Amino acid sequence: MALLSAAAHADLYRTVRLIRRFEERAVELVRAGDIVGGIHPCTGQEAVAAGVCAALRADDMITSTHRGHGHVLAKGADPKRVLAELAGRTTGLNRGRGGSMHAADFRLGILGANAIVGANAPITAGAAWAAKRAGDGRVAVSFFGDGAVNQGVLLESLNLAALWRLPVLFVCENNGYATTLTVADAVAGTITGRGEAFGIPSTTVDGMDPVAVLDAARTAVDRARAGGGPSLIECVTYRFDVHHTWEHRARVRYRPDDEIVKGRSRDPLEIQGSRLSDVDRERVDAEVESLVDDAVAFALSSPHPDPEDALDHLYATGLRGRPGDGR
Amino acid sequence: MPWLSYRKALNRALGDELARDPAVFVLGEDVRVAVSNVTAGLLGRFGPERVLDTPLSEQAFTGFATGAALAGMRPVIEFQIPALLFLAFEQIVNQAHKFSLMTGGQTAVPVTYLVPGSGSRAGWAGQHSDHPYALFAHAGVKTVVPATPEDAYGLVVSAIRDDDPVVVFAPAGALDVRVDVDFATLAPVPLGVGRVHREGSDVTVVAIGHLVHDALAVADELAGEASVEVFDPRTVYPFDWDGLAGSVRRTGRLVVVDDANRTCGIAAEVLATAAERFDLSAPPARVTRPDGAVVPFAPALDRAVQPDRDQLATAIRKVLKD
Numbered sequence: 001m002a003l004l005s006a007a008a009h010a011d012l013y014r015t016v017r018l019i020r021r022f023e024e025r026a027v028e029l030v031r032a033g034d035i036v037g038g039i040h041p042c043t044g045q046e047a048v049a050a051g052v053c054a055a056l057r058a059d060d061m062i063t064s065t066h067r068g069h070g071h072v073l074a075k076g077a078d079p080k081r082v083l084a085e086l087a088g089r090t091t092g093l094n095r096g097r098g099g100s101m102h103a104a105d106f107r108l109g110i111l112g113a114n115a116i117v118g119a120n121a122p123i124t125a126g127a128a129w130a131a132k133r134a135g136d137g138r139v140a141v142s143f144f145g146d147g148a149v150n151q152g153v154l155l156e157s158l159n160l161a162a163l164w165r166l167p168v169l170f171v172c173e174n175n176g177y178a179t180t181l182t183v184a185d186a187v188a189g190t191i192t193g194r195g196e197a198f199g200i201p202s203t204t205v206d207g208m209d210p211v212a213v214l215d216a217a218r219t220a221v222d223r224a225r226a227g228g229g230p231s232l233i234e235c236v237t238y239r240f241d242v243h244h245t246w247e248h249r250a251r252v253r254y255r256p257d258d259e260i261v262k263g264r265s266r267d268p269l270e271i272q273g274s275r276l277s278d279v280d281r282e283r284v285d286a287e288v289e290s291l292v293d294d295a296v297a298f299a300l301s302s303p304h305p306d307p308e309d310a311l312d313h314l315y316a317t318g319l320r321g322r323p324g325d326g327r
Numbered sequence: 328m329p330w331l332s333y334r335k336a337l338n339r340a341l342g343d344e345l346a347r348d349p350a351v352f353v354l355g356e357d358v359r360v361a362v363s364n365v366t367a368g369l370l371g372r373f374g375p376e377r378v379l380d381t382p383l384s385e386q387a388f389t390g391f392a393t394g395a396a397l398a399g400m401r402p403v404i405e406f407q408i409p410a411l412l413f414l415a416f417e418q419i420v421n422q423a424h425k426f427s428l429m430t431g432g433q434t435a436v437p438v439t440y441l442v443p444g445s446g447s448r449a450g451w452a453g454q455h456s457d458h459p460y461a462l463f464a465h466a467g468v469k470t471v472v473p474a475t476p477e478d479a480y481g482l483v484v485s486a487i488r489d490d491d492p493v494v495v496f497a498p499a500g501a502l503d504v505r506v507d508v509d510f511a512t513l514a515p516v517p518l519g520v521g522r523v524h525r526e527g528s529d530v531t532v533v534a535i536g537h538l539v540h541d542a543l544a545v546a547d548e549l550a551g552e553a554s555v556e557v558f559d560p561r562t563v564y565p566f567d568w569d570g571l572a573g574s575v576r577r578t579g580r581l582v583v584v585d586d587a588n589r590t591c592g593i594a595a596e597v598l599a600t601a602a603e604r605f606d607l608s609a610p611p612a613r614v615t616r617p618d619g620a621v622v623p624f625a626p627a628l629d630r631a632v633q634p635d636r637d638q639l640a641t642a643i644r645k646v647l648k649d
């Protein structure tokens with residue numbers, strides 16, 4: 001494993017901590033009714049976002065999933081504007097038009113989280129192709145869950161990326177479940193085997209350890225920038241909370257208690273936190289706490305959009321269709 | 328003046344836009360060899376990086392175009408079969424079309440989806456003969472169905488330059504149409520603006536795509552009995568309602584001929600709008616494919632589900648009598 005400076009360890013820890021506290025506060029806001037529609041919390045899986053994004057340049061691109069807050073924050077999105085987006089406010093990243101599953105910030109290379117499982121894979125490949133043509137050295141990362149590996153479009157995209165040697169990282173967050181369905185019940189063969197079938201270097205790493213993820217991501221990013229084409233990284237991880245916050249009320253049971261205890265026993269926050277001195281850790285915790293406090297205050301005090309503007313931005317050209325109200 | 332075929336017009340539009348804007352590129356199946364003829368000569372002029380042969384992966388290459396567009400390119404995808412749009416419906420309607428609104432206007436997705444040979448191709452049967460433009464109109468995706476070579480040129484150019492996704496249906500029934508035209512007069516045709524091909528005072532016939540030519544023939548045929556105006560919307564979404572309103576104000580009567588299934592088709596939308604907004608002196612009529620038609624293989628059956636000139640003439644006479 002790479003030897004990192006104390007500052008680099010602190011940065012990784014800060015990202016993990018920020019995502020953790022952001023998600024915990026967001027869950028509270030869901031319970032309070034300030035976030036409508038709920039969220040897919042990524043608590044437990046922070047190391048993947050933190051490790052991968054630490055290997056990226058500011059101008060690199062990512063696409064994400066329904067469980068995407070961590071990726072977006074790790075890529076540098078302002079927690080205030082992410083939370084405002086979750087709360088549907090005009091100050092949100094997407095001006096309240098996207099919500100939890102669609103956060104995008106094009107100035108930061110965040111081409112959008114996506115609510116359709118697997119749909120971001122070809123988009124990432126296309127963006128990577130454009131970057132390759134421009135010769136600007138940018139790479140593009142596609143985050144996806146274990147559920148996506150059985151989507152045809154993802155397999156088609158692996159083929160395209162390998163065929164055209166595109167600078168793409170396919171990052172699979174294998175948290176063992178697609179909603180309630182286990183990987184054992186869903187995936188024939190292996191996840192890395194899917195990459196290997198297309199000649200894509202594919203590895204499995206400990207997705208609870210940000211440094212292990214960073215190591216693998218650096219190797220893959222270096223290869224991509226050097227023209228060596230795509231890589232696939234399977235990050236084995238565990239989601240600490242529910243698939244979606246509706247479970248907090250519905251209480252569906254599909255994960256055995258002992259599995260949950262075991263899964264939670266390896267916590268990325270502790271794994272990375274143990275690499276900092278107590279003083280440093282407390283300092284970062286305090287910083288993050290005030291960031292998140294500010295984000296909540298900002299989100300809740302931001303204006304709601306005007307219903308008159310519901311179809312703003314529908315067309316980039318400003319086209320307006322006919323109203324539906326009988327006028 | 329030189330002849331311009333519809334196919335050649337598509338080819339010329341692609342070539343001109345590739346030459347004009349380095350962000351434009353073409354991708355699809357067998358586009359380098361130009362099996363459909365629409366991309367003929369482009370590989371030699373622009374090279375393999377701008378004329379991309381893709382694997383048979385419609386979902387991936389359609390999503391790929393979205394990603395390339397998000398990163399600053401202007402992709403044009405050629406689809407070999409109209410039904411391939413069903414495979415890529417998710418990538419067009421649920422992804423490309425929704426990015427602008429859902430990102431709060433941060434980005435645009437200027438992709439053109441070109442289907443040369445839409446509708447019946449005589450002898451290709453049910454899975455190759457659909458005309459699903461109303462699906463895209465329903466979803467709000469900009470959709471054009473050019474009838475003539477000069478409009479095919481002008482609408483493809485506008486589609487490529489437009490910052491939103493645009494689907495271009497080039498009906499199989501129009502691909503062999505040729506016009507005698509001065510190439511210097513070829514120009515972009517704005518989206519959403521219809522065209523009156525023939526003026527008349529008794530009835531407006533709205534004809535879509537290749538059926539414009541049938542409507543003109545029927546108008547000629549009926550010249551002794553009635554003065555028929557032929558209105559070609561050219562773009563089915565956004566539809567030129569003002570243009571049509573102007574025509575119907577002159578004629579007071581309306582017939583729509585649309586080579587697509589009846590329920591929820593463009594013809595249905597035109598009639599609904601006429602009921603809401605137009606002052607008609609007789610009930611309107613529409614001639615379409617039957618409800619839920621699957622185009623059967625045998626030539627006589629294939630023709631039986633497509634609108635024909637007799638049906639149109641009958642509908643016009645009926646509307647004039649009422």
Ligand SMILES: Cc1ncc(C[n+]2csc(CCOP(=O)(O)OP(=O)(O)O)c2C)c(N)n1
Nearest residue numbers: 067115116117145146147148175177178179
């Ligand atoms: C194509 C598609 N099918 C089904 C769904 C509904 N759905 C949303 S998340 C999810 C599970 C996804 O599992 P996985 O990819 O492993 O990601 P995780 O939720 O574990 O992060 C499902 C089935 C969807 N959004 N998209």
Ligand SMILES: [Mg+2]
Nearest residue numbers: 145146177178
């Ligand atoms: Mg999963």
